[in-house]
Amino acid sequence: MSKKLPLILNVCDPGLTSNSKNQTKNQIFHNLSSHAKTVSTDMFNTQWHALLGNYCPDVVYFSVLPSSKVNIESLKEMKNHYPNLLVVFTFTFSDETEANIFSENILPYIDIVTSNMIDINALVGASVDSKITELHLLLKMKHSSLSCHWLIQDGDFSVDTWTNWLLDQDSIVGFHSTYLFSDQRKKTGIQSETSDGLYSSFTCFLAHGYDVLDATTMAKAYTKSAALVGCPGWPLQIENLPLITSCINGDYSKKIQMLDSLKETGQQKTDQSFAKMDLDKMGLYPVVDTIDWLDLILKQGVKIAQLRIKNPEDPYLENKIQKAIALGEKHNAQVFINDYWQQAILFGAYGVHLGQGDLDIADLSKIQQAGLRLGISTHGYYEIARAQNIQPSYIALGHIFPTQTKDMPSQPQGLNRLNHYARLLKGKVPTVAIGGISIERFTDVAKTGVDSVAVVSAITKADNPEEVTTLLLSKFNLVKAEQTKKSVSI
Numbered sequence: 001m002s003k004k005l006p007l008i009l010n011v012c013d014p015g016l017t018s019n020s021k022n023q024t025k026n027q028i029f030h031n032l033s034s035h036a037k038t039v040s041t042d043m044f045n046t047q048w049h050a051l052l053g054n055y056c057p058d059v060v061y062f063s064v065l066p067s068s069k070v071n072i073e074s075l076k077e078m079k080n081h082y083p084n085l086l087v088v089f090t091f092t093f094s095d096e097t098e099a100n101i102f103s104e105n106i107l108p109y110i111d112i113v114t115s116n117m118i119d120i121n122a123l124v125g126a127s128v129d130s131k132i133t134e135l136h137l138l139l140k141m142k143h144s145s146l147s148c149h150w151l152i153q154d155g156d157f158s159v160d161t162w163t164n165w166l167l168d169q170d171s172i173v174g175f176h177s178t179y180l181f182s183d184q185r186k187k188t189g190i191q192s193e194t195s196d197g198l199y200s201s202f203t204c205f206l207a208h209g210y211d212v213l214d215a216t217t218m219a220k221a222y223t224k225s226a227a228l229v230g231c232p233g234w235p236l237q238i239e240n241l242p243l244i245t246s247c248i249n250g251d252y253s254k255k256i257q258m259l260d261s262l263k264e265t266g267q268q269k270t271d272q273s274f275a276k277m278d279l280d281k282m283g284l285y286p287v288v289d290t291i292d293w294l295d296l297i298l299k300q301g302v303k304i305a306q307l308r309i310k311n312p313e314d315p316y317l318e319n320k321i322q323k324a325i326a327l328g329e330k331h332n333a334q335v336f337i338n339d340y341w342q343q344a345i346l347f348g349a350y351g352v353h354l355g356q357g358d359l360d361i362a363d364l365s366k367i368q369q370a371g372l373r374l375g376i377s378t379h380g381y382y383e384i385a386r387a388q389n390i391q392p393s394y395i396a397l398g399h400i401f402p403t404q405t406k407d408m409p410s411q412p413q414g415l416n417r418l419n420h421y422a423r424l425l426k427g428k429v430p431t432v433a434i435g436g437i438s439i440e441r442f443t444d445v446a447k448t449g450v451d452s453v454a455v456v457s458a459i460t461k462a463d464n465p466e467e468v469t470t471l472l473l474s475k476f477n478l479v480k481a482e483q484t485k486k487s488v489s490i
Ligand SMILES: Cc1ncc(COP(=O)(O)OP(=O)(O)O)c(N)n1
Pocket: 287, 306, 308, 338, 339, 353, 354, 355, 356, 357, 358, 375, 377, 396, 397, 398, 406, 432, 434, 454
């Protein structure tokens, strides 16, 4: 059965429903495997109920229109009937009256406002050269009770850098793309990132079910490849991912901000990259919590594994970490220590695995300078872009399927997304898939092209763990052999 394509209800000014701007938008929707139904504001105002009933859109996108053209009652009723329906609104400032209508009547029903810096500055009465932190403060003061996101487009022609800011009540995230007047760019003749392209692709990714951070990251990658090659498809080039900076009051550490700002000031990528993995020793990646388990799997020929002890009060923690390192050396295997980066440095581990929260407290420069490998957990495009800034030894992608082993705040990614991530990162940084990977699902996961497949319960809950370990090792080798055969015959 074919999957229904995401649908966007595109509401715009009556005179603009069939103009060339809308054709460009429709092309973007098409390139990104979405459908759009374009209607005028008049039609939305009078027939929103029937439109929503007939088309069941994933996102309603108010693209080019003055705020005063939207019937507030229709908008309000729609949001009351469909509270989970995402509403994106592109705000353009024309005069104070329009701005007041937008702030007072429209904004309460909008999930994401897309706009450019000049219009948002005008909306809140900020000067044109105000810093993003000042703008954030003014927005918070003016709209303190609101929980929507603001995606703001900014650009600097003089350095050919195009920045988007994603603001909410608590954080500012910057997404920067630099073109440096590239030759490819000159060929396409596209002078700047077009905000229409950015907002339309952003809306598409939302309709596909990505969250605002992932959708912004992907829209930046999409518009960058559009400027470079003209008419791109799904974002599959890691070079086009934006540089992510300036997370304040958010979840991210000063350490990562420091790495980001080092990059911003032109620090060479290679200066900070973490030690490399031995790719030939990736493959089945068991994650276990005791030395006995580690011993068992390494004896079966596993060459990459992790010691993951979740009790920091374990009285034998240091002893176990030392034993894990020694076992790795004995079996010539790449053994990672989960979480305890200081002990891993102290005892000379092969590598450390850190999740997004761990990155807040770890000293990444110390890990890198000690020559340890670093693996980082990610759960989508935004975190992949951030992890890529850090240049880790591998990027873990998860969780792929529902798992009983760890409480996950995010949704399972599924094989389709994993396929895209694996293609995006192939040849750039080694990848590890993790989460809910059973014996039955193992081959399909390996076939996505990831370098390693991490499992916990598939081995630790098995009746015969030794047998399952050898089975999974051979399953991985089989897929790898088929992939090598294919790449040779192409
Ligand atoms: C290979 C691999 N991928 C992901 C994780 C999860 O790390 P994290 O998000 O820090 O969660 P904990 O494992 O610490 O609970 C991992 N350990 N290994």
